[in-house]
Amino acid sequence: MSATEDSPPDWRDFSGDPLSPLLRSATQTFVARGYHGTTTRMLAAAAGMSVPGLYHHFASKQALIVAIMDAAMIELRERSLGALTEAGDDAGAQLDLHIECLALFHAHRRELALLASTELRSLDPTERDHHIAARDAQERMLVDILQRGVDQGVFTVDDARQLARALATMSTGISQWYSPAGPLTPADIAASYIAYARRLTS
Amino acid sequence: MSATEDSPPDWRDFSGDPLSPLLRSATQTFVARGYHGTTTRMLAAAAGMSVPGLYHHFASKQALIVAIMDAAMIELRERSLGALTEAGDDAGAQLDLHIECLALFHAHRRELALLASTELRSLDPTERDHHIAARDAQERMLVDILQRGVDQGVFTVDDARQLARALATMSTGISQWYSPAGPLTPADIAASYIAYARRLTS
Amino acid sequence: MSATEDSPPDWRDFSGDPLSPLLRSATQTFVARGYHGTTTRMLAAAAGMSVPGLYHHFASKQALIVAIMDAAMIELRERSLGALTEAGDDAGAQLDLHIECLALFHAHRRELALLASTELRSLDPTERDHHIAARDAQERMLVDILQRGVDQGVFTVDDARQLARALATMSTGISQWYSPAGPLTPADIAASYIAYARRLTS
Amino acid sequence: MSATEDSPPDWRDFSGDPLSPLLRSATQTFVARGYHGTTTRMLAAAAGMSVPGLYHHFASKQALIVAIMDAAMIELRERSLGALTEAGDDAGAQLDLHIECLALFHAHRRELALLASTELRSLDPTERDHHIAARDAQERMLVDILQRGVDQGVFTVDDARQLARALATMSTGISQWYSPAGPLTPADIAASYIAYARRLTS
DNA sequence: TATGAATGAGCGTTCATTCAT
DNA sequence: TATGAATGAACGCTCATTCAT
Numbered sequence: 001m002s003a004t005e006d007s008p009p010d011w012r013d014f015s016g017d018p019l020s021p022l023l024r025s026a027t028q029t030f031v032a033r034g035y036h037g038t039t040t041r042m043l044a045a046a047a048g049m050s051v052p053g054l055y056h057h058f059a060s061k062q063a064l065i066v067a068i069m070d071a072a073m074i075e076l077r078e079r080s081l082g083a084l085t086e087a088g089d090d091a092g093a094q095l096d097l098h099i100e101c102l103a104l105f106h107a108h109r110r111e112l113a114l115l116a117s118t119e120l121r122s123l124d125p126t127e128r129d130h131h132i133a134a135r136d137a138q139e140r141m142l143v144d145i146l147q148r149g150v151d152q153g154v155f156t157v158d159d160a161r162q163l164a165r166a167l168a169t170m171s172t173g174i175s176q177w178y179s180p181a182g183p184l185t186p187a188d189i190a191a192s193y194i195a196y197a198r199r200l201t202s
Numbered sequence: 203m204s205a206t207e208d209s210p211p212d213w214r215d216f217s218g219d220p221l222s223p224l225l226r227s228a229t230q231t232f233v234a235r236g237y238h239g240t241t242t243r244m245l246a247a248a249a250g251m252s253v254p255g256l257y258h259h260f261a262s263k264q265a266l267i268v269a270i271m272d273a274a275m276i277e278l279r280e281r282s283l284g285a286l287t288e289a290g291d292d293a294g295a296q297l298d299l300h301i302e303c304l305a306l307f308h309a310h311r312r313e314l315a316l317l318a319s320t321e322l323r324s325l326d327p328t329e330r331d332h333h334i335a336a337r338d339a340q341e342r343m344l345v346d347i348l349q350r351g352v353d354q355g356v357f358t359v360d361d362a363r364q365l366a367r368a369l370a371t372m373s374t375g376i377s378q379w380y381s382p383a384g385p386l387t388p389a390d391i392a393a394s395y396i397a398y399a400r401r402l403t404s
Numbered sequence: 405m406s407a408t409e410d411s412p413p414d415w416r417d418f419s420g421d422p423l424s425p426l427l428r429s430a431t432q433t434f435v436a437r438g439y440h441g442t443t444t445r446m447l448a449a450a451a452g453m454s455v456p457g458l459y460h461h462f463a464s465k466q467a468l469i470v471a472i473m474d475a476a477m478i479e480l481r482e483r484s485l486g487a488l489t490e491a492g493d494d495a496g497a498q499l500d501l502h503i504e505c506l507a508l509f510h511a512h513r514r515e516l517a518l519l520a521s522t523e524l525r526s527l528d529p530t531e532r533d534h535h536i537a538a539r540d541a542q543e544r545m546l547v548d549i550l551q552r553g554v555d556q557g558v559f560t561v562d563d564a565r566q567l568a569r570a571l572a573t574m575s576t577g578i579s580q581w582y583s584p585a586g587p588l589t590p591a592d593i594a595a596s597y598i599a600y601a602r603r604l605t606s
Numbered sequence: 607m608s609a610t611e612d613s614p615p616d617w618r619d620f621s622g623d624p625l626s627p628l629l630r631s632a633t634q635t636f637v638a639r640g641y642h643g644t645t646t647r648m649l650a651a652a653a654g655m656s657v658p659g660l661y662h663h664f665a666s667k668q669a670l671i672v673a674i675m676d677a678a679m680i681e682l683r684e685r686s687l688g689a690l691t692e693a694g695d696d697a698g699a700q701l702d703l704h705i706e707c708l709a710l711f712h713a714h715r716r717e718l719a720l721l722a723s724t725e726l727r728s729l730d731p732t733e734r735d736h737h738i739a740a741r742d743a744q745e746r747m748l749v750d751i752l753q754r755g756v757d758q759g760v761f762t763v764d765d766a767r768q769l770a771r772a773l774a775t776m777s778t779g780i781s782q783w784y785s786p787a788g789p790l791t792p793a794d795i796a797a798s799y800i801a802y803a804r805r806l807t808s
Numbered sequence: 809t810a811t812g813a814a815t816g817a818g819c820g821t822t823c824a825t826t827c828a829t
Numbered sequence: 830t831a832t833g834a835a836t837g838a839a840c841g842c843t844c845a846t847t848c849a850t
Binding site: 032033034035036037117118121122158159162163165166168169170172173174176177184189192193195196199200 | 234235236237238239319320323324360361364365367368370371372374375376378379386391394395397398401402
Binding site: 049050051052053056057 | 812813814815816
C-alpha cells in the first residue's frame with residue numbers, strides 16, 4: 001500500500017495488495033462459498049499448498065479469516081483517516097472525500113469488503129465483538145461528518161443518522177455489483193456517488 | 203398475506219406471514235449462522251421437532267432454504283407489481299411507490315431479505331440460476347422506472363443503471379440495520395427513502 | 405454381578421460382567437494398544453459398529469475409557485467392602501479376605517485391572533484426580549488392615565506401609581501374567597496369595 | 607555404568623546413567639504420556655532440539671523407544687548376572703542378591719523399568735518378540751533360583767513358578783510407587799524385600 | 809550439523825440423511 | 830406421523846517423516 005511502513009500511504013492508491021497470496025485466495029474462496037461452506041482442503045487447493053502447509057502459516061481456519069478481516073478493517077480505517085486528513089475542516093470536503101474513499105475501497109477491494117460484512121457471524125465471540133466495534137466506529141465517522149455539516153450550516157439534513165446509513169449501505173453495496181470487467185472504473189463510480197451524496201445533503 | 207389466495211393482496215399489508223413456523227425458525231437460524239453453519243439438528247431444535255420430523259416436511263436441508271428463498275422472491279415480486287399497478291403510468295408515482303415497497307419489505311421482512319441476498323451462493327446450481335434471474339428481473343424494474351422518468355422528462359438522471367443500483371442497495375441495506383426495537387417504523391423509513399429517491403432524481 | 409441392584413452382591417461371584425459388550429471390546433483394544441494407540445475406527449470395528457454408532461452411545465473416546473475405569477473402580481471397591489464386611493473385626497480374617505478379594509479380582513478382571521492401572525495418565529485432569537484419589541483410598545484399606553493387625557498384636561510387621569505396597573503390587577501383578585488358559589484357577593491363586601500374606605505378617 | 611567398557615561393572619553401582627540425555631528425556635516423556643501419546647515434537651522439545659535434530663540421532667520414533675528398551679533389558683540382565691556371580695552356588699545367597707538386584711534396579715531405574723513393562727505393546731512385532739523373550743529369560747532366572755533352593759533343601763516352596771511371579775511382580779511394583787523424595791532409600795527397600803523373600807521361602 | 813517448511817495419511821469427531829419401529 | 834438408532838462421507842486438524850537450505 002506504500003513504499004515504507006512509516007510514510008503515510010496514499011488513500012487513493014490501490015496498486016498494492018495488503019493480502020498475501022494465501023490470504024487472497026482464501027478471501028476468494030470464502031466469498032464464493034462462505035466460511036462454513038469452505039473446507040481447509042479447498043483453501044489449500046486454492047493456495048496451491050497441502051493442508052498441513054496451510055497450518056504452517058495459520059493456526060486454524062478461524063485464524064485465517066480473522067487475519068483477512070483484520071486486514072480489511074485496518075485498511076478501510078487507515079484510508080478513511082487519510083481522506084479525512086486531506087479534507088481539512090470543511091464538512092463538504094470531508095463528505096466528498098469520505099464517500100470517494102468508501103466507493104474506491106468497495107470497488108477495488110470488492111471481495112475483502114463483502115467478506116468483512118457477511119462473515120462477521122462466523123468469527124469467534126471475542127473477535128466478533130472486536131470487529132463489530134470497529135465497524136460501528138467506522139460508521140460513526142460518516143454520522144459525525146453529516147452532523148458537522150449540519151452544525152456548520154452547509155448541509156440540509158433531516159436525520160443525520162438515517163442518512164448516514166443510507167449513504168453507507170449505498171456505498172458498501174458497490175462491492176455487491178461492481179465488476180472490473182464492467183464499463184465503469186472505480187473512479188467513475190466514486191464521482192457518481194459523490195454527486196449522490198451532495199444531492200442528498202443539499 | 204391475504205384472506206384468500208385469489209384476491210389481490212395489499213402490498214402494504216405485512217400483518218400476515220408467508221412462512222410456516224418451521225420455515226420462519228429456519229430463516230432465523232440460517233441468518234444467524236449461515237446455511238453451511240446450520241445443522242439439521244439446529245433446525246429441528248429451533249422448530250421444536252426431531253430431525254426425522256424435519257425430513258417429513260422437507261426432503262432435504264437444501265429444499266428448506268429453497269422454499270424460503272422462493273417465498274422471499276415471490277413475495278417481493280408480488281408486492282412490487284402491486285405497487286406498480288397502484289402507481290399508474292406516472293414515473294414519479296412509480297418511483298415513490300417502488301421505493302416505498304422496497305423499504306417496507308426490507309424492514310418488515312428483515313431476515314428473509316438478508317437470507318435471500320446472502321445465501322444465493324448456497325443454492326444448488328439450477329436453483330441458483332433461477333433466483334439470480336429473478337433478482338435481476340427485480341432490479342430491472344427500478345432501472346425501467348428510472349428510464350421511463352427520464353423519457354417522460356420528469357427525472358434528471360445521468361446514468362439510470364447506476365442510480366438504480368445505488369437506490370436498490372440503499373433499500374436492501376435497510377434489512378442490515380433495521381430493528382423493530384428502534385425508534386423508526388418501517389413507514390418512517392419508507393418516507394425518508396422516498397425523499398432520498400426524489401432528491402436523487404431531480 | 406447380582407440378581408437385583410439392591411441386594412448386596414457376592415464379592416466372590418464373577419459370573420456376571422459389569423461391562424456392556426461395547427465397553428468389553430473397548431477394554432480389550434485399549435489394553436492391547438493403549439488409549440492413544442487405539443483409534444475410534446478400531447473401537448467401532450471391535451464392537452461391530454460404525455464409528456458414528458460409537459458416538460451414539462458415548463460422547464467421545466475419552467468418555468469410553470472413563471466409563472470403563474469407573475466400572476473398574478466401583479467394582480473393586482464394592483467387592484473389597486463386601487470382603488471386609490464378611491471378615492468382621494479380626495485383622496487376620498480381614499487380611500485373608502482382602503487378599504482373596506484382590507487376587508480374585510485381578511485374575512477374573514484381568515484386562516479391566518490392567519487398564520485401570522496403565523491408563524490413569526490418559527484421563528483428562530479432573531477424571532484423573534478422581535481416580536487417583538479412589539486408587540489411594542483402595543490402597544489405604546490394606547494399610548489399615550495391617551496396622552489393625554499390628555495393634556491387635558496378631559501381625560508381626562516392621563513397616564505396615566511398605567508391606568502393604570508389596571502385597572498390593574504382588575496382587576495387582578496377577579493381572580499381568582494370569583491366563584484363564586493356564587493351569588491355575590483364580591481360586592488357586594487366591595489361596596496361594598493368602599498363604600503368602602500370612603507368611604509375611606507372622 | 608563403569609569406568610571402562612571392558613571391566614565388569616558393579617551391579618550395585620547406579621552412579622552412572624546408561625542413557626544419553628536424549629534417551630533420558632525421551633524416557634520421561636514416554637512414561638508420562640505413553641508411546642502413542644508422545645509426539646516427536648514433544649520429544650524434541652524435551653531434549654532441547656528441533657524435530658529434524660531428533661532424526662539425526664535416531665531413524666524414527668520407534669528406533670528411540672527400541673534403544674531405550676534395549677538399554678533397560680541389557681542393564682537389568684547384566685546386573686542380574688553380576689548378582690548371580692557374586693552369590694556363588696548357595697541358593698539362599700542367590701535369592702538374596704537377586705532380590706536385592708531387582709529392588710535396586712526398579713528403584714534407581716524407576717522410569718526405565720516402567721517403560722519396559724508398559725510399552726512392550728508399542729514395539730514393532732520383531733522387536734516385541736525379542737523383548738518378550740528377554741523378559742521371559744529374566745523371569746526364569748528367579749524360577750531357577752527358587753527351584754535350586756528347593757532341590758538343595760534350603761527353601762520350603764509349594765509352587766516355585768507361582769512364587770517367582772509373586773516375588774517378581776512385587777519387585778517390579780517398586781517402580782510404580784518409589785520416589786527418591788520419599789523416606790526410603792533404594793537400599794532400605796532392598797533390605798525389606800530380601801526379608802520378604804526369606805519369609806516366603808522358609 | 810541443524811532447521812524452517814512441507815506433506816500423505818490418518819486422527820477424533822460431526823455431518824446430512826435413512827430406516828425400523 | 831414421529832423418532833431412536835444408525836451410517837458413509839467428510840470435517841478441521843495433527844501425525845511422523847522428509848528435504849532444501
